[in-house]
Structure formats: C-alpha cells, structure tokens
Amino acid sequence: MKYLKTLMASALAVVVSAPVALAEWQPRKPVEFIIMAGTGGGADQIARLLQGLIEQKGLSSRPFIPINKPGGSGAEALRYMQDKAGDDHTVMMTLNSFYTTPIIQEDLGVDVTQFTPIGLMAMDTFLLWVHTDREDITDLDSYVAAVKGAGLDWKVGGTGSGQEDSVLTAMMEAAFDYEVTYIPFPGGGTVAKNLIGKQIDSTVNNPSEQLAFYEAGDSKPLVQFTGERMAAFPDVPTARELGVDIEYYMQRSVNGPPGMSAEAVEFYTNLFQTLFDSAEWQDFCVSDGLTCDGMLNGADLASFHASQVEAHKKLIAQVGAGAITGE
Amino acid sequence: MLDIATLLGAGLLQAFEPLNLMMIFIGCLAGLFIGAMPGLGSVNGVAILLPVTFLVPPTAAIIFLAALYYGAMYGGAVSSITLGIPGASTAVATVFDGRPMAQQGKADQALTAAAVASFIGGTISVVLFTLFAPPLAVFALKFGPQEEFALMVLAFATFIGLGGDDIPKTIFSILLGLVMAAVGFDIISGQPRLIFFDFVELQRGIGFLVLAIGIYGIGEMLWTLENSKGEVKIHAVRSTWKSFKKNLSHIREYLPTTALGSALGFFVGTLPAAGATPASLMSYGLAKTFAKDPDSFGKGNVSGVAAPEAANNAASTGSMLPMITLGIPGSPTTAILLGGMIIWGLRPGPLLFTDRPDFVWGLIGSMYVANFVTVALNLALIPLFVRVLAMPFTILTPIIFILCFVGVFATTDRMFDVWLMLLLGLGGYLMRKLNYPVAPAVLAIVLGPLAERSLRQSLISSRGDVMTFFERPISLTCMLLALALMIYPIWLGMRRRRAGSASGTE
Amino acid sequence: MSTRSAELLMTVGLLLLSLGLMWTVLADDLHIGWVEGRGPGAGVWPFWLSAGMALASLWTLVRWFRGATPESRNKSPYIDSQSFGLVLISFVALTVMLLLVHVVGTYIATALFLGFYMRFIGKHSWRTTASTCIGMVILIYFLFEWQLTKYLPKGTKMFEDGFLWIDNFRWQYLM
Secondary structure (H helix, E strand, O other): OHHHHHHHHHHHOOOOOOOOOOOOOOOOOOEEEEEOOOOOOHHHHHHHHHHHHHHHHOOOOOOEEEEEOOOOOOHHHHHHHHHOOOOOOEEEEOOOHHHHHHHHOHHHOOOHHHOEEEEEEEEEEOEEEEEOOOOOOOOHHHHHHHHHHHHHHOEEEEOOOOOHHHHHHHHHHHHHOOOOEEEEOOOHHHHHHHHHOOOOOEEEEOHHHHHHHHHOOOEEEEEEOOOOOOOOOOOOOEOOOOOOOOOOEEEEEEEEOOOOOHHHHHHHHHHHHHHHHOHHHHHHHHHOOOEOOOOOOHHHHHHHHHHHHHHHHHHHHHHOHHHHHOO | OHHHHHHHHHHHHHHOOHHHHHHHHHHHHHHHHHHHOOOOOHHHHHHHHHHHHHHOOHHHHHHHHHHHHHHHHHHHHHHHHHOOOOOOHHHHHHHHHHHHHHHOOOHHHHHHHHHHHHHHHHHHHHHHHHHHHHHHHHHHHOOOHHHHHHHHHHHHHHOOOOOOOOHHHHHHHHHHHHHHHHOEEOOOOOOEEOOHHHOHHHHHOOOHHHHHHHHHHHHHHHHHHHHOOOOOOOOOOOOOHHHHHHHHOOHHHHHHHHHHHHHHHHHHHHOOOOOHHHHHHHHHHHHHHOOOOHHHOOOOOHHHHHHHHHHHHHHHHHOHHHHHHHOOOOOHHHHHHHHHHHHOOOOOOOOHHHHOHHHHHHHHHHHHHHHHHHHHHHHHHHHHHHHHHHOOHHHHHHHHHHHHHHHHHHHHOOHHHHHHHHHHHHHHHHHHOOOOOOHHHHHHHHHHHHHHHHHHHHHHHOOOOOOHHHHOHHHHHHHHHHHHHHHHHHHHHHHHHHHHHHHOOO | OEHHHHHHHHHHHHHHHHHHHHHHHHHOOOOOOEEOOOEEOOOHHHHHHHHHHHHHHHHHHHHHHHOOOHHHHOOOEOOOHHHHHHHHHHHHHHHHHHHHHHHHOHHHHHHHHHHHHHHHHOOOOHHHHHHHHHHHHHHHHHHHHHHOOOOOOOOOHHHHHHHHHHHHHHHHHHO
16 A cells, blocks of 8 residues: 555645665565564564564565564464575564473474574563452462462463463472362463453463453462563562573574575665664563663574573473463 | 453543544444445455555554444445345345345335344443453353354254255255365365365365355346346335334344344354354344244245344354464454554553553444444435345346456455356355245355364364263353254144144134 | 366365375374363364365265266266366466476566467467567566566566576666
C-alpha cells in the first residue's frame, strides 16, 4: 500500500528523518524476517515493531517481510534457516526455543551455534504472579507453603510444555521440592486472563503480559527471576536475594542463517544497532519491562549463544526432558 | 446511561474528523478487496498493513485497522459467493448456500443478502458493545477451559443435520477433519504428532485454509468441470436498479435468522479463543435446524447466506471486547491488533476505558461509521463482482486455480502448503463423487484443535474428573443446550413421521 | 472403472489410511490411554478417532456388500467418460504449473498455464489469450508483490535474477 502510505504521510506531513548513512552492501530483494512463533505473541510484536521502524526510518532499500513459522516450538523455523544457509536475505527473530528445541528434538539436525549472530535486541524477564485476592500469599515463603498445602491441586498456567515458562516451573519444582499441575494455554495473554479469572492459581509470566492487570490491581508479583531488581518492580525481591538459585531470561535476538556473507552481516548489524539506539525502541523496552542495556553482536553474541546452549542442556538434563515435555 | 451517550457522541464526532473518516474509507475499501481474494482474509490484511499505521496517531491507526477488519469480513463473502471459495475461514459457511445461489443466477441476491446481513450483524453488535462492554468483560473472565469445551460441544451439536444422508460417510468425514486437526505439535505434551515421512513442515499442522481452498477451490472446480461436461453454465446476472430494489425486498425472509445470528455472533465473539469462525458456523447450523424448510439449506437458501454473514461480522466486533478490556485477543486478527496497540504505546486492559476514553470511544464511534461505509461500498460494487460470473469458464477456471495457488502461498509463505492443497483437493473431489460430504471435515478441522485442547486442559485441571463439566454453571448450561439441540431434530423427525402415518399418506 | 468398484476401492483405501494413522500414533510412542490425574494422553485423540474412521469405513464396506449405498448399485463409469479428458487435463496442467513454479517462478508459470488453458481448451483467440495472461501477471504483481509486499516464489537463481532486474525499475523510478 505504497500510495496509501504516501497519502497518510502527506496527510499528516510527517517529517521522516533523513536516512542514516547507508553501508555499502544493500539488500537486492525483500528481506524475509522469520519469526519462530505465531502471530500476536511477544516475538511477533517485536518483529513487527522493528519492521515498521525500518520502513519509517528508511533504513533498508528493500522492505523486511515478517513471516511466521510457528510449527513445532520453532522447529520449522530453525530447519528453514538451516536450509537457507548462505542466503543474505533472510534473518530471524528468536526466543529461547532457539536453544531448547534443537536439544529436545535431536533429529532436527540444527546446530544453532552455526547460525550467524546479528544482534541481541533485548532480554525479557520472568516474574511469579498470583491473584491479588490471595491475601494469604504475600511472599515466596507463604507461596511455597500454600503450594505444598494444596499439592497437585495447585494449578500453574503456562504457554505449553517445552516453552520457557515450563522450564522455569520445572526449576521451581526442583528447588522447592513440590509438585504442581501444569496447564498449557496458547499464548501468554491467555495465561494472564486465566489467572485473573481464577482458572489457575499462579503463573510465571513476562511483565508485558501481566502489566495491565498489575496496574489495575488484579494480580501481584512475588518474585523476579533476574540478577538485580528491575526498575519497574523496585519492591519485588529477586529469587537470589531470597537464597534461591534461579535466574532465567528470555533472549530476543536477531540471527541470520549459517554462512551469511560478511558484507551482509555488517549491513544487518548496523541496521539493528541503529534500531536498538532509537528512542522508539528504548521507549518500548521501558514500557514492556524489557532489559535493553546494550546490543551484543558478532563474536560476543556468538559466545552468549554458546553459553546459553550449554546452560539449557544442563537445565534440561537436570529437570529431565520429561518434566518439560510433560509426559 | 447518560454517560454512555455523551461519550459515544464524542466518539462519533471523533470518527467524523477528516483524517479518521478518510482512514475508515480507505480501510474499508482495502479490506473489501483483500477479503475478496481467496485465502487472504482479515488476518493477512491487518498483519501486512500494521506497519503503515506507525505513521498516524494511535486512534486513527486503530480506526484504519478496524475498518480494514470489517471490510475484509464483508469481502470474504464476495469470494465465497462468486468464486465458491471461502475468502477466509470466517466465510466458509457462506459458501454452503452462496455458491448454489450463484449457480442459479442469483448471485446479486446472495451478495445483497450478505451485505445487508453483515450490516445488521455489525450494527447490532456495536450497540451491544456500547451498552455492555464492562459487564461482558467480567463474564468473559469466568470462561475457563471447561466452558470452552462445553461451547465446542454446543457448536458440534448445531451441526447435526449438516451432513449428508449417508451416516457412516458423514461420520468418517467429521472424524477425518478432527484427526487432520491433530497433525502437528501437541501443545499439551510438547510432542509432535502424525508427522508423515518426517516432514518438518507438518509440525505446523494442516492449516484450515489449505484444506478449505483445496476442497472448495480445486475439488469443487474439478467436480463442476466434470458435471457440466465443459459447458459450465453459471448464469450471468444483470444488475439493475430494479433488481437491486427487488433484492432488498427479500430482507424480510432472512431477518429473523439474521437477528439471531447477530446476537449469537456477538456473544461467541466476545469469548476469548472462540472468534468469528465458530460463530458463523453455529449460526448457520442453528438457522438450518430451526428453519421451516431445512432441506432447502445447501441448495441456495438466502437465509443460509445471511445467517453466517451476520454472525461473523457481529463476532468481529465482539472479539474487540476482550482485546480492549482484558488485553486478550478473541481472534487471530485481534491478536495482531493487540500487538499494534502495544506498539503504539497503549496498554489494553481493565484500565484502558478510564485512562484513554478518547481512544476507546473514538474506536467505538468509528465502528458505527465503518458499518455504514462498508455496506454502501459493498452494495455499490455488487455489479462489478457479479461480472466475474459472466466470464467464460475456460478463462474463469484457470484464474481460480491460479488464485488458489497464490492465495495459499501468500497466507502461509510456503510451497509445501500449496502442494498439500492440491493433494487434499484431489482427495476431496474423488470422495465427493462417492457421496462423502466434505463440509463436515472442513468444520471439524476448525473446531478440532479448540475442542481437544480445552478438553485436556479441563481434565488436567480437574485431575481427570469428568464431572468438572457438569459442576460449573456456565459449562452445565452449554452442555444442556447442546443436548437439547441434539434431541430436537430427532424429536422433530419422529413427530413428522407420526403425523405422516396418522394421515395415512405413506 | 464403474462407480461400484470405485466405492469399494475408496472404502478399502480409507480403511487402510485409518489403520495407517493408528499405526503412526503407536509408532510415535504417544500415550493412547487415560493418564491418571491428567486425563487423556497425547495419542488418545488421533488414535481413537482414527479407530472411529476405520469403523466407519468397515460400516460402509458392509453396506457396499449389501448394496445399501446408491453408489454400490451404480454400474455407470466413476468419472463420466465424456468429461474425463477435461478433468484430467485440467488437473495435470495445474500440477505442471506448480512444478514449473519451482523452476521458472510464479509469473512465467501462471502465464503459461493460463495461456495453455485459454488457447488449447477454450480456443480463445491469441489476442484474448495474450492480453488476459499479461493482465493476470500484472494484477498478481501489483496486488501481492507490490501492495501486500509478499515475495512470491521466483524459481531458480537465473529466473530470480531476471525478475529482480525488472523489479528494480519499480524501486528506482516508481517509489
């Protein structure tokens, strides 16, 4: 809808900032922006925001086309990227299933450390939430007591076996020595709604999914699974402060297929650096409770991925793949 | 009450601001054409045009996307009726009677009915939205997996009688659809299921659109080619002012089903996870069950076009409700709208109504206006749409095939699904020739995943206790209604038979 | 083939399909029973519904032997001989078009398909055929590629480069 865009732009007389100095390599055709999750989720929102910013700021000579490949917790997307080896016109928005899916589905034949790292856009965080009406639960200790009292009647909602929050739930079960009933729902938004509707007792949600209910006073966070307290939740203790060794993040990084040419990597790295530094992105980070301290790229991001893969391997071995897949 | 009137007035004024009005107009028009393409529906339209909206203020942006959403809902009916291919999952039920009507030379009447019913559905639901948004949001929260499953049972109950006359073949078709729905990744256990020949592509599952376009686009087209022996006669329609007035005069025939469909559509639309597709299917099933002449459905009954269209438009408005009040998308399209709102810096949720009344009421006001704009545009374009039918079949057939291919590719971005569509289309054609009804399979693949997931979620949460469906009031009500709906046709049949034998005619 | 034998063949085929589905579920090691405290396992839905499909097929088979379905009494050809050629040629042409998409890309493949169908089946004049083909290609390009920014399949590298060369004019002069 190009003419439409022109129309809109002129109707508002939007002054588009002058294009930033362009690198030498430029895409020759539209860039496939693969999202390893479905439409409407966190990764999808971020990818579409970035795409919009790229167009608005005129950062690329060809548009970025977001394409969702949600099949099999990202397995479909990973395999697609693997098959695109050497392609300079495909990049992917990833989440933690980038690490877990190849570990759980061994026969997928994908080694993510071979992928071309471009930029780590943000780290998403996890908090433990309960409904505000649970007045008996005020901190982690009373929570653990309540869960132990309820046993398997305690229902934890999540976004599906093998997803990040199920990993975290399994870690908590191991740390506190209790067992809960884990109910998978499609998407973090639905989980949040079921917590407010009291269909489930607790959940580990990202801040963005609970923020609206938290502000309305319907839900309360008990613990944050971060290294330090986040600015958005200054009164909520971290698990470490309480002596529980759980720290877990969701990475949101952009990666290319294996064997991308050096010129293309430079172009995409500069492009995402520009986006990362933009006021729009930093505002989004603040409002969505994301941690965006600095963009890791190149070798730094590669070693970050490598250490994350190792950490997830250990984690899955520790809690058992069965605990994650639910059978 | 007075509050609502004042706020709504302000909202309407806002909708009439030049920029917003222009957004409504462009959005409706773009949506109409995107929806009229086989395969492309509101989801694609909204997803693709979302980045465009970063250039305008949030209110204008959401108005644009909401108008696009409506336009696409109207547009879906156009391809269902003229080409016989559902433009989107929401317009499947419109094919059942819209296609026969077009073949009988009544395409303009079907299109008029679709437009008018959509308008009525949209308007009724926007009024309900205005009056009852906050209490309905509270109600939607009470909807857990148990209620969702009961609703699915209710939906299946409305389809009794939708199948053909051959019982084992109808059963086969339903089960096939349900099994196809299970292909892919099971979210409950995280295990891949039914991945044939280790195609990693199948982990995404068999998309509803792939099946629907395969069966209706490829399968039906082959069937038509064979039955007409190459002399495809789709009656061309001449649309004049006189025929237009005549078509409008038919409204009385389908007004009751339209009203029922609108209310039902709105209600089902407001429930998170349900959305417009089940709503339109349920509305069609109910219209048929309670019609005086149920046998004429599927053969070109105008109520069969009006009922699903009223419901899907009503549901599209309804699904905005959980999105705005709870931040939960009621349909895939609203999921993307929701993403858009977050990007614009608005956080949908319980506080949005109080924090940003200008935004919420501007949107509501624009819904009223968008409904008028789309119905007017749609009625004005009917002569253009029916022209498609005047094309000789040797041009129309290959064009439909091409649109099926491009439509499926544009929706799923992979050739794998295009080949799957071809395969399913061929299978559907061969089965249909042996009197296997295809509609039940299409319905089952939509509802299958919802039904299985909610069933298992409920049982996990009740720790395997089946009574959980009958202990919760809303779920119990749905179950009882479903039971009544299943018994009703049998009871009706028995009464007819008794009446028949009493009068001694048979 | 008569409709009668076609129904037998189809029913047996569908029975085998159902059994194959059941076997796939078992081969994948999915849980097909009730899991205590969790309700049905991952394999219950596909396994038992496939079993239902198999039963429905058996039922149809019984009806076939009894001659209860109209098709089992119908000795006329399964596919009408007069139009068999037309159906076959349409389907084959469509399949060839999709194969060609992988080689020469969307635009050339659709134009060839449309041209073939109009010229050799429809016997339209060359002029009508050519203008419809060009019109269709332009329509697809304009609507999908341009307005909806979809990147349709372009075939092999050579054809993709050819397309990009033409597409370049849009970016250089029209945007």
